[in-house]
Amino acid sequence: MKGREPEAGKALTVWKERLGKLFQRYKYALLVAAAGVVLMALPALGGGETREESHRQSVQEVEFGTEELEGRLEEALSQMDGVGQARVVLTLRGGPTQVLAQDTQHEVREDQNQSSQTTVVISRGSGTEEPVVLQQLSPQYQGALVVCSGGDDPGVRLRVVEAVAALTGLGADKISVSKGK
Structure with missing residues (x-):
């Protein structure tokens, strides 16, 4: 069990690095997608005009x-x-x-x-x-x-x-x- 703990830590570190690189590469696309979701939710939040x-x-x-x-x-x-x-x-x-x-x-x-x-x-x-x-x-x-x-x-x-x-x-x-x- 003790031998696997350092491997799990290394794997976690590798995943963090990969996610960080992906985020850096696609940060603008993610920002645009998040803005789209917010804009689509606005009419539902406002309740519409009577x-x-x-x-x-x-x-x-x-x-x-x-x-x-x-x-x-x-x-x-x-x-x-x-x-x-x-x-x-x-x-x-x-x-x-x-x-x-x-x-x-x-x-x-x-x-x-x-x-x-x-x-x-x-x-x-x-x-x-x-x-x-x-x-x-x-x-x-x-x-x-x-x-x-x-x-x-x-x-x-x-x-x-x-x-x-x-x-x-x-x-x-x-x-x-x-x-x-």
Whole structure:
């Protein structure tokens, strides 16, 4: 038994050296593989996004988009001759909408016609599914109010109405221009 202990120690040392050399040779491949395992585990750890959180995000995006457009309009109108400082308020008729892909099946039996529609979804792994979006429609504006220091001049009012109509798609009857302080 005593003769085998030094041999076992030598064998262990040899294995340690071999493993060390293998690790040195393949350390980058092992690092990439470990990173891949961590990235694959992330969706499972996060639990995914609920529909309510997704809806909240889309509402925030609409509000941000409207505020951003109002700011850009204010900046552009203020640069126009005779307008002065401008303040713009836009109202929405409806937010952005999505046209989803639908799978339609028609069934004809004797005197009855039956059809059913289901939304096409894509599986994203980890048990999450997303609908297939065919088209993203922009929000529709209901009206616009522009308050500017040059709002009492008919020429300025016309140019402001034309500019807002061109950028929002609103008709002249949906845009109000008023003189500000």
